[in-house]
Amino acid sequence: MAIATATAAGLVLVPAGAAMAAPASQGCDNRTNNTYDKLLGCVTVDGVLEHEQALQAIADANGGTRAAGTEGYTQSVEYVVDTLEAAGWSVELDEFDFTFVPPPVLEQLTPVMAEYDSGTFTGTGYGEVTGNVIPVDIVLAPPRDPVTSGCEAADFAGIDWSGTNDIALIQRGTCEFGVKAINAQTAGAEAVIIFNQGNTELRSGLVTGTLFGINQTPLSIPVVGASFADGAALAQAGSTAHIVVDSPESRPQVNVIAELPGTNDDNVVMAGAHLDSVLAGPGINDNGSGSSALLEIAQQISKLKPENTIRFAWWGAEESGLLGSRAYVADQVAAGTLDEVALYLNFDMVASPNYIFMVYDGDESGWPAPVVVPEGSVQIEDLFESYYTWAGVPYDDAEFSGRSDYQAFIQNGIPAGGLFTGAEVPKTEEQAAIWGGTAGAQYDPCYHLACDDIDNLALDALDVNSDAIAAAVLTYAYSTETVNGVVGKKVPGNFAFPAPAGPEGTVNLPGGGGLAPDHGHGHDDAD
Numbered sequence: 001m002a003i004a005t006a007t008a009a010g011l012v013l014v015p016a017g018a019a020m021a022a023p024a025s026q027g028c029d030n031r032t033n034n035t036y037d038k039l040l041g042c043v044t045v046d047g048v049l050e051h052e053q054a055l056q057a058i059a060d061a062n063g064g065t066r067a068a069g070t071e072g073y074t075q076s077v078e079y080v081v082d083t084l085e086a087a088g089w090s091v092e093l094d095e096f097d098f099t100f101v102p103p104p105v106l107e108q109l110t111p112v113m114a115e116y117d118s119g120t121f122t123g124t125g126y127g128e129v130t131g132n133v134i135p136v137d138i139v140l141a142p143p144r145d146p147v148t149s150g151c152e153a154a155d156f157a158g159i160d161w162s163g164t165n166d167i168a169l170i171q172r173g174t175c176e177f178g179v180k181a182i183n184a185q186t187a188g189a190e191a192v193i194i195f196n197q198g199n200t201e202l203r204s205g206l207v208t209g210t211l212f213g214i215n216q217t218p219l220s221i222p223v224v225g226a227s228f229a230d231g232a233a234l235a236q237a238g239s240t241a242h243i244v245v246d247s248p249e250s251r252p253q254v255n256v257i258a259e260l261p262g263t264n265d266d267n268v269v270m271a272g273a274h275l276d277s278v279l280a281g282p283g284i285n286d287n288g289s290g291s292s293a294l295l296e297i298a299q300q301i302s303k304l305k306p307e308n309t310i311r312f313a314w315w316g317a318e319e320s321g322l323l324g325s326r327a328y329v330a331d332q333v334a335a336g337t338l339d340e341v342a343l344y345l346n347f348d349m350v351a352s353p354n355y356i357f358m359v360y361d362g363d364e365s366g367w368p369a370p371v372v373v374p375e376g377s378v379q380i381e382d383l384f385e386s387y388y389t390w391a392g393v394p395y396d397d398a399e400f401s402g403r404s405d406y407q408a409f410i411q412n413g414i415p416a417g418g419l420f421t422g423a424e425v426p427k428t429e430e431q432a433a434i435w436g437g438t439a440g441a442q443y444d445p446c447y448h449l450a451c452d453d454i455d456n457l458a459l460d461a462l463d464v465n466s467d468a469i470a471a472a473v474l475t476y477a478y479s480t481e482t483v484n485g486v487v488g489k490k491v492p493g494n495f496a497f498p499a500p501a502g503p504e505g506t507v508n509l510p511g512g513g514g515l516a517p518d519h520g521h522g523h524d525d526a527d
Contacts, residue, residue: 032303035493036471042300043470045463051292052284054079056454059282064450066277068317068324069100069251073276080256080275080314083295087302089258089312096327098253098317103279104224105244106193108133108234116230117280121177121194123211124223126247129191131165133239136184138171140232145199147173150180153187161188167241169234172197172207178215181223191243192223195231204228253316255324258298262309262477267486269476270311271345271469272325272405274318281450285457286423287318290347293466297473306477307488308342315405318348322407329408338412342480343380346406346418347469351462352444354437355421358398359384360406362417366397371407373400376415376483383475383482384419385500387468394434415483417472419465421458423447471497 028042055076059065062072077093084091106118109130137155139147149155149171156168168184170192177194184192196207208225211218222245226234234241256275273290277283294312301310317323332338346360361367362377377400388395398420406416422443432439446452479488 028300032305033300034304034474034491036474036491036495037493039300039470039474040467043296043466045459045466047296047299048292048462048466049459051083051295052288052454052457055288055292056282056284059277059284059453064282065279066275066283067279068098068253068276068320069249070279072282073253073316076275077254077256077314077316080291080295084256084258084298087299089260089298089302092257092259094255094257094324094328094331095252096255096316096324098251098320098323099248100251101248102246104222104246105242106224106226106230107242109240109242111236111238112233114233116226116233117206118224118226119206119208120245121181121208121211121223121225123178123215123218124245125218125220126245127191127222128242128244129165129167129222130242131163131167131190131240133167133169133193133234133241134159134161134189135169135235138169138231138235140198140235143199144197145173147171147197147199148175149173150183151175153183156183156187159187165190167191167193167243169193169195169231171195171231172203176213176215177209178211178213181211181219182215182217185219185221189221191221193226193231193234193241193243194223195226195234196228198228198232253324255316255328256314257328258312260301260304260306260310262306264307264486264488265309266340267308267342267480267484267488268311268340269306269308269343269345269473269480270313270341270409271347271473272313272315273347274316274324274405275314276316276319277452278319278448280448281446281452284453285351285353285444286349286447286452287347289349289351289457289462289465293347293350293462293469296466297470300470301473301477304477308477308480308486310473310477311341318405322405325405326408329412333412338414341409341414342484342486343376343476344406344409344414344416345380345469345472345476346404346416347465348404348418348420349423349444350419350421350465350469351457351459352421352423353456353458354427354441354443354445355458355461356427356431356435356437356443357388357393357395357461357464358420358422359388359395360400360416360418360420361397362400364400367399367401369400369402371400371402371410374410374413374415377410377417379482380415380417380472382500383472383497384417384468386497387471389499389501390497391464391467393464419468421461421465
């Protein structure tokens with residue numbers, strides 16, 4: 001795969017992360033930032049970090065999360081709205097349907113007291129059970145393969161299930177999750193814990209999935225998942241546990257949509273970032289980074305009189321399956337107004353601690369896209385590559401996978417692009433040689449974890465990418481001619497970005513795209 005480096009002859013480059021000469025703060029507050037020099041001087045990493053700190057404080061006050069359906073998300077929305085309205089933007093809340101699934105509780109009470117990470121299975125029953133943990137044909141000693149725990153009704157024979165609070169402890173392996181759970185329910189268990197097999201590293205962590213397959217009927221008892229290590233702890237003699245699986249609730253959520261009107265209000269430049277976190281953590285990189293960068297840019301262009309209308313979006317429930325952006329696009333299609341959108345820019349994780357700089361691969365030069373990439377997306381990719389070339393920053397392609405909020409836009413023919421610094425994929429030796437950091441470690445070691453907090457940011461990457469986003473927004477605020485042919489105006493001033501540096505060397509990049517393949521869709525659905 002081609003790696004571009006800013007080595008083109010004759011270019012005068014600044015170090016990675018450096019900005020144009022920064023004016024006094026008061027100057028930024030009282031002027032129109034209508035040139036690249038002005039805007040890039042006023043968009044600062046300190047300004048972005050102020051918003052990140054505010055989101056962290058919101059998470060801290062709400063159980064460590066800002067997930068959709070929680071008070072942490074509601075307060076995040078309020079913060080974004082207040083910030084935008086204070087800057088003079090027109091703001092609307094775009095409501096969409098959302099079903100909140102409360103996180104389950106899995107606690108061991110004896111012989112040790114511990115609270116374990118858990119998750120529910122699609123098709124579970126609901127309720128609260130405190131009782132004895134009864135292992136069912138489990139295999140704790142290596143090699144733990146094969147494991148047939150719970151696959152046959154005979155596995156439950158000879159065990160007393162006559163109590164009112166019996167919890168079946170079942171190990172992953174051989175047959176579908178639903179078969180195991182139905183057998184436990186039929187035997188008389190009041191709850192089920194399915195823990196991972198433990199025969200490989202990939203089959204050792206927390207396991208969840210679906211109980212549907214051969215089984216087509218929802219269970220009447222709660223079924224939760226556990227890691228192999230936690231399952232082994234629960235298998236101790238005399239173990240008792242407490243399980244809670246609450247039923248889902250309808251909790252409509254909102255996207256925040258903000259607009260700065262342009263002369264041409266039929267040619268809308270959109271940029272977006274998802275505002276929600278996962279339940280497990282505060283989401284300060286994923287995606288406080290993209291959300292905060294857009295907020296800082298919104299403040300700094302608030303006095304702009306753009307040629308094209310600028311519309312920013314902070315999406316809800318991205319972590320639950322891109323729900324907010326999908327609902328928004330569906331509504332625009334139904335209203336016949338989506339064709340007013342000239343292009344969409346997406347920013348999801350732009351400050352990963354072990355980062356590489358990536359641009360969505362619109363021309364599919366590095367990754368064949370599993371989706372149709374609309375015309376005009378290549379030109380958006382070129383613009384970001386030109387910025388990185390100017391800044392002296394090596395860059396590469398991110399798969400245009402459709403795994404973030406741009407999905408609904410490209411599926412409906414809207415040109416799109418964006419930036420990404422990596423998620424759960426490990427950095428290669430070749431990448432570490434180019435960008436620094438730690439080979440073998442994930443781009444974001446705290447991806448979807450509680451440690452995705454204010455200390456989980458690469459501020460140098462955040463600095464570079466905030467300016468890159470600002471430059472793209474300003475460019476398209478004046479003209480989208482390169483993307484959709486609509487003639488606009490030149491950005492004031494004499495500044496021009498160079499052509500992309502071009503390929504130099506190859507690196508085989510694993511993964512790519514904004515989200516893990518199973519992001520928002522659970523885990524394995526069967527053994």
